[in-house]
Amino acid sequence: MPEILTVSQVTLYIKRLLENDGVLQQVWVGGEISNFTLHSSGHMYFTLKDETSRLRAVMFWRENQSLKFRPYDGLEVIVSGRIGVYPKSGEYQLYVDFMEVAGMGSLYLAFEQLKERLAQEGLFAPERKKPIPRLPRKIGVITSSTGAAVRDIIKILHRRHARVNILVIPAQVQGETAPASLVAALQAAGRLPDLDLVIIGRGGGSAEELWAFNDEGVARAIAACPHPVISAVGHETDFTIADLVADLRAPTPSGAAELSVPEVDELRNRIKLCTDNLNALFSRLCARKRAQIERLAFHPVLRHPDRVILARRQQVDEGKEELVDRMLAALEERRKELRRKMEQLAMVNPLAVLNRGYSLCFRETDGRLVREAAEVARGDFLRITFRRGRLRTVVEEVEEEVTT
């Protein structure tokens, strides 16, 4: 009777066999990832495959924490680990403790993946970029306090604007602790309200040396910084995540310094030009207005006011003459009228005849007007009245028939 083993005994036997094999306990495997799942526990389950075979694999949370990139189906990887047996399912699998991307490299993949994720979150969006102030008073410079970058930045800032204040916020810019150090510096800068602008950067280096500037935490700290941030990492061609999330990217630390302050001499010239323009415009306006005033002041009316009076006086004189003439004429008219009336009156005045040389003759006895010679007799006394005076006379002879 052969010995009958339980399932557990067989499984345990296989487990021991496999797990005591020197080759299988430290193995490097290359393959393509498929059926990748990230469990809510943080563990990663997937299958490695090639053209003919498949190998189940697991990478626990503790190990996959150090992964910079996120594995996905179809990705060619090289992993290391040990083969173990999972008794519950009776399956052997590869327990992965290290994973590297085959071909392009893990760092590159991590970079691309982080870039895509942050882009999707909108961290690089142009509309969230803060404007760079044209004339900052105080600039925070986050970089190594001993590198060439800080020296270059200070030199150029002060060459362009000697009076700008600079606060160096020291940080490690490479190595394991650099991301945390940069994040701390960014947070410190954020707590200083008198900063107008922050420059974060370092001089050029290898991709590994610049890697801290591709760190997600650094990218988020730049995005969260309340001040405008200019990134200045490396030399010209190196683009980092920090560059993408910063409000402005400068190719070098020197470039950042040039972008953050204007040439103050140039600005002063511009202001002087403005002031000169203003003064010239002012003089021109004054001259124009003065000319206007002079033109008015030399107007004949203002220059010879007496002429106006003379002219008016002449008018008055003329008026007066006319008035007198008219009055005289009117008087003359009245006078003529009067004379005419008087003549008419004279015509009817009995005494008027006296003027024409006639005289009146009255009888002295009764004072009657003598019209005919027969009314008197010889020896009668007569009174004869002339235009002026009268006389008393005596009739010597009466001639009745005489006509005159």
Next chain:
Amino acid sequence: MSEKITEKTFEEALARLEFIIAELEKGELNLDESLKLFEEGIALARHCNAKLDEAQGKVELLLGIEDGVAKTTTFQPEEESV
């Protein structure tokens, strides 16, 4: 002139100054308006220069922040090693 000149940023003041000059160059304003703009322009130019003189050119190194106050020391970058 809704806001005070001294509250303007350098950019705003310079932009306004250049606008004023353009306006005056057109010569379409009456004397009172022109004089008002001249006065403002001179004040703006003065303000711009004051802004340029505001900072002192200090270089400091941040040592830490205590109770929201920055602890600093004067900073002198190391000379270039040849």
